[in-house]
Amino acid sequence: MTAQAEEWEYLLDKDLSKFEIWMGVPHSSVTGLPEGTPQSEEAGKGIGVPMGLDNDVKNVFTMIEEDGEPVLYITGEIYGGLTTLKEYGNYHMSLQVKWGEKKWPPRLNLLRDSGIIYHSYGAERSFWQVWKSGLECQVQETDMGDFISIAGPKVQIRVNKDEKRARFDKTSDIYASTYTSAYPEPDSPHGEWNTIEIYTVGNTAVHLCNGQVVMVVEEATFPDGTPLTKGQIQIQSEAAECYYKDFKIRSIDAFPPEIRKEMRLKGE
Numbered sequence: 240m241t242a243q244a245e246e247w248e249y250l251l252d253k254d255l256s257k258f259e260i261w262m263g264v265p266h267s268s269v270t271g272l273p274e275g276t277p278q279s280e281e282a283g284k285g286i287g288v289p290m291g292l293d294n295d296v297k298n299v300f301t302m303i304e305e306d307g308e309p310v311l312y313i314t315g316e317i318y319g320g321l322t323t324l325k326e327y328g329n330y331h332m333s334l335q336v337k338w339g340e341k342k343w344p345p346r347l348n349l350l351r352d353s354g355i356i357y358h359s360y361g362a363e364r365s366f367w368q369v370w371k372s373g374l375e376c377q378v379q380e381t382d383m384g385d386f387i388s389i390a391g392p393k394v395q396i397r398v399n400k401d402e403k404r405a406r407f408d409k410t411s412d413i414y415a416s417t418y419t420s421a422y423p424e425p426d427s428p429h430g431e432w433n434t435i436e437i438y439t440v441g442n443t444a445v446h447l448c449n450g451q452v453v454m455v456v457e458e459a460t461f462p463d464g465t466p467l468t469k470g471q472i473q474i475q476s477e478a479a480e481c482y483y484k485d486f487k488i489r490s491i492d493a494f495p496p497e498i499r500k501e502m503r504l505k506g507e
Contacts, residue, residue, distance in 0.1 A: 247487040250323065251309055253302050257325070260300055262290035263318035263369030268344045271297065282318065283345035283478070285367030292363070295319065299476050311474070311483040313353065316343050318369045319476040322359065328469025329440055331495075332357070332488045335432045336378055339480030351479035353378040356389055357437055357444070358459065358470035366390040373470055374459055376437055376446045377421070378481075383433055384421035384446040384453035392467050395458040395505065407454045409503045414457075421446065421453035432484075440494055442466040445502065452501040 250257050264287035267278045273296060279287030290296070300321050303312045311321070338351050346352060359373035366372065366389050374392055377385035386396060386407075398415045399408035399422075406420040425448050427433045436447040446454035459467040474483060494502065 247489045250486045250488065251302065251311055251484070253309065255300065255302060255311075255321070258321050258323055259292060260295045261292050261320045261322065261363040261369065262294050262299065263320075263364075263367060264289050265317045266344050269297070269316060281345075283367075285364075285369065287368070289364055289368040290317070305482070305484070308484055311486070313474070313476045313481050313483070315339075315341065315353075315476050315479040315481065317476065318367065318478070320356075320363060320370050321474040321476075322363070322371070323472045326469050326471055327488060328358075329491055330438075330488050331491050332437045332439075332472070332486075333434065334436075334483055334486040335434050336481060336483050337427070337432045338380065338429055339482065341480035343478045346478035349478075350380040350382065351481065352380075352475075352477040353479060353481050354387075354475040354477065355435065355437065356473040356475065357439065358392070358467050359389075359473050360461075360467075360470045361390070370473060370475065371471065373473065374444065374456060374467070376435065376454070378435065378475075380429070381424060381426060382420065383424065383426050383435065383448040386419045386421075386446070386454050386456055388416065388418075391462045393458075393460045393462065393464075394456050396454070396456055397503065409455060409501070414505075419454065421448065423451060423453060425449045425451050425453070438491065438494055438498055439468075440491065442468050443494075443504070445494065445498055447498075452498065455502050455504075457505060
């Protein structure tokens with residue numbers, strides 16, 4: 240049996256009191272910034288001067304109310320990270336996310352993008368001068384639950400390499416530690432809510448999208464090989480308008496049976 244806390248910890252409140260905000264490099268197209276704020280044509284590559292901690296002057300991250308519920312609204316206008324003050328390990332995390340309409344440079348012609356970086360550690364500016372190192376559960380149109388290693392961590396994921404990009408395949412005996420597409424891809428239609436869940440036990444993690452297991456991440460480590468088992472959680476602003484709600488987390492000490500039966504770990 241899985242032992243877990245009876246109560247969820249809800250992470251969103253009207254003051255975002257459980258988070259800090261780090262703002263990255265503003266693109267040269269951003270208007271309304273304080274005079275003298277450095278901007279860059281290559282902000283999307285992290286080239287330039289980040290705005291830094293607690294400097295969200297454009298209110299990229301705000302709390303609103305929608306249908307009587309508290310909702311995190313992310314404009315996406317400037318790359319940024321909303322980061323939990325606490326570290327978490329051995330947990331079940333759940334949230335809902337949906338897309339708005341607005342997109343911003345430098346991603347006007349690309350898929351709408353955000354992301355959840357878990358087991359985050361180190362400096363905020365470790366990747367593109369905006370995000371910490373960690374493990375990313377991708378939140379992107381048609382790519383919900385993909386895996387990306389951000390600035391250093393190593394992992395092992397069973398993959399099918401018969402496609403252009405490695406894709407998660409629990410039946411495979413080939414392992415990779417690269418960007419890996421989720422499988423399946425049960426995204427909701429544009430503008431509708433998706434439920435994203437992450438289960439972590441030790442240095443193994445599972446991504447779920449709309450109730451389906453779409454990724455199993457094994458043997459997560461720091462670059463020196465030390466097991467990566469906990470860290471902060473970051474929500475990304477990445478040039479797309481989006482909304483998050485019902486963001487909650489609870490402790491577990493093992494994967495629930497219904498999740499474990501969908502996993503095939505090394506040696507199995």
